[in-house]
Amino acid sequence: MANFDYKHLAALAEVIEQQSFALAAQKLFISQSAISQRIKALEEHIGQPVLIRNQPIVATLAGExxxxxxxxxxxxxxxxxxxxxxxxxxxxxKVSLAINADSIATWFIDAITPILKNHLVELNLIIEHEERTLDKLRSGQAIGAVSVIEQPLKGYRSFKLGKMEYCLVASKGFAQKYFPDGVNQRSLTMAPAISYDHKDDMHVRYIAKHFNLAASEYYCHSVCSSEAFVALVKQDVAYCLLPKLQIEQELNSGQLISLCPDKKLVETLYWHSWVLVKGVNKKISEQIVKIGREKLAH
Structure with a gap:
């Protein structure tokens, strides 16, 4: 097989990133017809499709x-x-990293800030569940990821960062209203909870493990923001699982209380990066590992 024509690969990358043939064409300063021709030429070159032309536009396995x-x-x-x-x-x-929301809300900003101050980097943070961040490496959307999965993909390596401890919390007022006799099956069916979205099974796993309740047996708000979790809990409208690292001040001041101190959830986080990473990307990787290990429990 002849070598790749990298104009074709660039066209594929832009179509996936822009989610539009027209916008990809504008980005590359060519016509939309030329973008389509380059994608077609690439598919003919490898003998299979590289795109699934739906909404959203996604890459096939070969395209990834x-x-x-x-x-x-x-x-x-x-x-x-x-x-x-x-x-x-x-x-x-351009640096695209796949990071879970709780890391963004706790330790990750401290890790990436020195890089942004000292290097010419255009950062794209892809917020994804810690169980699915590696999918962004696999698809080529990201070059590094924080994950709860230790096993690296082929061509990548993983570094253990540390443990993120979660606790079930609420305000005192909320606890008095919904859990006057403690947290149990009956009280949980009446109390509003918060989860990240419908794909977030951390809360579901926690409640199922400790209280033998299915997700259909209680109600739960969906809020795609770790910071909003804290704000809503402080407003006495819900309870939820939060990283202890994120709410140490609130717990120490009594603004929030741990509902089940003896029932914690601990997730071990790993950083995944390309084996041959070098230059600025290597510095990014080293900084993330350094700060992650300083901030997270061991």
Whole structure:
């Protein structure tokens, strides 16, 4: 097989990122017809489709593998250009990372801030459940990920960061209203909870394990923000699982209370990055591992 034409790979990457052939064409300063022709040429070259043309537009398995390859090549190219062309203006390096919301709300910003201050980086944080962040590596959408899964994908390696401890919390007023006799099956069926979204099974697993209740037996708000979790709990309208690291001040002040101190949930987090990572991406990886290990429990 002949080598890839990287104009075709760039077209695929832009279509997936922009979720539009027209917007991808604008980004690459070519016609929409040219984008379609490049995708068609790539599919003819490898003998199979690279896109599923639905909404959203998604890559096939072959397309995901090609995207992952293209992202890695772009990383290496970004590190090589300043060496070969020292007088050429440097463009921001695009870095896409898949991170769970609780890490964003607790330790991750401290990890990435020094990189943003000292390097020309255009950061794209993809917020995803910690069980599914590796899907973003597999699809080529991200080059690094925080995950609860230890086993790395082929071509990647994982680093243990530490443990994120979760506790079931509420305000004192909420607890007095809904749990006057403690947290049990009966009281849980009446008390409103919060979960991240319908895919978030952390709350469901916790309640099922400790109280033998199915998700259909109680009601739960869906709120896609860890910070909003805290705000709503403080307003006496719900209870939820929160990282202890995120609410240490509220627990110490008594603004929030732990409903079940003897029933905790602990998730071990891992950082996944490409085996051949170097340059700025290597610094990003090292910084994430360093701060993650400093902030998380061991």
């Amino acid at each position: 593998q090609i995207l992952s390859h293209f992202k890695k090549v772009k990383q290496l190219e970004h590190e090589l250009v300043p060496i070969l062309y020292p007088d050429k203006p440097i463009k921001p390096m």
